[in-house]
Amino acid sequence: MGEGALSTWHEIRFPLILGATFCYVYWRYCFYQPRATIPKKGGRSARESGRPPSDDEDDEDDDSEDYDSTTEKTGKESADAKSKNLGSPSDDAATSTEETGTPVSSAPTKQKKARQVKVFTRRAMKAGDTRLLNAKSDIHIFYSTLTSTTEKYASQLHSLLKSHPVLSTRNITIQNIDYLDDLDSHFVTPARSLDESFYLFVLPSYESESPLDYFIETLKDTYNDFRIDSRPLRRLGGYAVFGLGDMNGWDHMFCYQALLVDKYLGKLGAPRAFPVGTGNVKGDIEKEFKEWSDHLFDTLADPTSVAEIPDITMSDDESEEANDEEEFDIVDPASVKISRTTKANDVVDVEDMGAIIQSSKVTSTKKEMVGKDSPTYASLTKQGYTIVGSHSGVKICRWTKSALRGRGSCYKFAFYGIKSHLCMETTPSLSCSNKCVFCWRHGTNPVGTTWRWQVDPPEAILKGALEGHYKKIKQMRGVPGVQAARFAEAFTVRHCALSLVGEPIFYPHINEFVGMLHERHISSFLVCNAQHPDQLARMNQVTQLYVSIDAADKESLRRVDKPLHRDFWERFNKCLDILKTKKNQRTVFRLTLVKGFNAEEVLGYARLVAQALPCFVEVKGVTYCGNSAPSGPGASFSKGASKDTLTMANVPFYEEVLDFVKRLNEALADQGLEYDIAAEHAHSCCILIAQKRFKIDGDWYTHIAYDRFFELLESGVEFGPMDYIAKTPEWAQFGSEQAGFNPEDERVKHKSVVKREMKLKGSRSSSEASLPVMIEVS
Ligand SMILES: Cc1cc2nc3c(=O)[nH]c(=O)nc-3n(C[C@H](O)[C@H](O)[C@H](O)COP(=O)(O)O)c2cc1C
C-alpha cells in the first residue's frame, strides 16, 4: 500500500467502521432471525423463531394456522417477535447464549417442564383419539431386519390389515426402515401428507451394531436438538410398536430397541395408540403377536374404545406421583344431611329387605341413593368412581394400573394369587353404616342404617360395572410402560373385590350378584363391616369372605368406626359368631392398624380370633391419604390434630406392624389356637397370619386354586376352604428376601415418594428405621 493511499485510509476508516457498525446493529435489530428454540428447552417460542408451533401455543392461538404457513413467516413478524422479546426481561433471560453472547440466565424449572410434558401428553392423546376415529388416515408399517424374521411378522401385519373388515379401506403401506431414503420427511419434519397417519413398527433388537441404531439415533437427536421442534410427530394419528427379541439369550436387554423406539416416538409427540408389544422368538411369539395385533386392530377399528381419555394419561415420571395423589378427601355434608332428614316411614331396615327383594314395585317408588345431579355423584365421579345405576360404583384400583405396567400387584397377589390387572373393584352399595376414621372416602358416600332407596337389578349392576371397568382399562393403553400382554388379558376380569366404598352386603340382591360373578368364573372377595348379622348369615358361598375388625373392644370400635347403629357392639359380636359357623367358607379377619386408636389391643384381638376362628388374619398398617378427618379438611400432617383425626403419626411403620403381628401370634398360641405367620407384603405394610392347617409339609398353601373353586361350585358338592388351596410362592412366604414383591415386576419409587419419606423420617424418632409404604388396599 502507498503512502497516499495509507493517509486516505486513515481519513475514511472511522466513518467506515461507524457505518458498518450502524448497519450491523440495524440489521440485527430489524431482520435477524434467531435460531429456533422451543419453550421446553428454555428458549423462545417456536412461533417467534419461525419454527412449527408447539401444541401449547396451538392452544392459545388460532389452530388453523398450520405450521407450513408459520415456517414461511416474513421478517416483519420475526422483527415483531424480536421487539417483543427485547421488551420483556424474562424473555431476554431465555435467549440463548449463542444469540446474545451472554450466558443463559434461566431455564424453565423442572416442575414447569414436567407440567408441560403432562399437559402435552394429555393433549397428544386426546388429539390422537380424534384422529383414531378418522377412517381415512393412512397406516404405515415400518420394520427393520437382519435375518428376515421381523420382515415375516411385518408382512403378516400388512396382510392382516389388508383383509381386515374395517381397516382394509385405509391406504396401507409397508417399508423397511433401514432402506428408507428420507427418514427426515417421516420423523423429523414430517410432510403434511402424513398428518393423522398411523405408524406401526415391527422391530428386532440387536445388542451388537445393526441398521436400526441409525434410526434410533435419528429419533434421539431430533428430541435432543434444541434448535428444532422436538415434537414433530404430534400431528400423527398414533403409533404402536411390536418388538421381536430373544428372551433366553438377552433377557436383560429383551426387545430393548423396540422399547427405545416406543419411548422416543412418544417423546417426539406421537400419540401412543396402543401399548408396546413384545414377542419372544424362542417362546410363544405367534400367540404374543396375534394377541397384540388383535387388540390393536380392535382399538383402531372401534371408536368407542377411544371415546374418552382421562387424566390417567401421564408421563413415566408423573405417574407415581399422580397415583399418590389419587385419593383425597372431599367432604359432602349433603349426603350426611340427607340420610339424617329421611322421614321415619321411609325407613326399611336392611335386615327386612326380603319383601323388597320380592317386589320391584315397592322399590321403584323410592328415590335414588346417588342421583346424577347430587353432590355425592359429583364428588365420587371427581374421584374417579364410575357410578353404576343409582347405588353402585366401580373404580380402577391403583394396583390394577400398577400391574398393567409391570410395577407390582397388591398384597392379595402375594397372599392369594389375585392378579391385580385382572381384578375389578366394585360395590353394589355405595352406602355404608359406619364412618370409619381411616376411610378416605369419608363423607363422599351416603351413610345410613337402613336401605331406603331404589334397588337396581344385579344384572344391570354387573353389566355396568364391567363396562365401567373395561372403559378405564382401555384408557390405559397410552400410558407409558403398559405391557401389551397384560393389557390384552385385562379385558377378561377374573377377580372381583367387593369392597371399594360403602358396604356391599347392604345390597339386597348381594347373593344373586355374587352368583352372576361366579357364573362368569370371576372370583368374589367380599368385605363386610360386621354390622349386618342377618345379611351375613344369609350370605352364600364366596371365594373369600372378609370381616373388617377395626377394634377389639366396644369403646375403641365406637371411636374408630363411628358406627351409626346404636347396637353396633352386639351386631359386631353376632357377626363374629356367625362367621365361626361358616365352616365352608374361607373366612378372613381384616385388621387395619391405626396407631393411637387400635394398635395396642393385642389380647383383645386374640380373643376375637378365638371367637370367630377365621382361616386368616390380615394385619395391615393404615393408609394415609391426606386428611382423613371426620369433620373435613383441617388436620394437617405437621400440626397434629384433634383426638379423632388421623395424621401421619397414626401410620405405623412396617416394623411396628410386624411387632404387633408377632405379639398377636404369641397371644393366639397362648390361647391354644393353631395359627402362624404365613406371608407378607412389606410393600403394602401387610402381613398374613393363617391357620396352621394351611401349612403342609413345611410350605404354606394360602393361595387359591381358582379353577378348582369353580369346578367345586358347579359340581354342587359340599366343599370347604381346604378343597381349593394352592401353594404360596417362595417370594411371598413370610421371611423371604422379596418380602412379598413379585420378582417378575419392577419396583419403582418415584423421587417425590422418596422425598416425602425423607420428610417423614425427619418427623419420626431416629430409632424408627424404615418407612411405611402408603397405598390403597381394598
Ligand atoms: C447377534 C445378536 C444379538 C441379539 N441381541 C438381542 C438383544 O439385545 N435383545 C433381544 O431381545 N434380542 C436379541 N437378539 C435376538 C433378535 O432380536 C431376534 O432373533 C430377532 O428375531 C431377529 O430379527 P431378524 O431376523 O428380523 O433380524 C439378538 C440376536 C443376535 C443374532
Ligand code: SF4
Ligand atoms: S387392591 Fe383390591 S381391587 Fe386392587 S387389585 Fe388388589 S384386590 Fe383388586
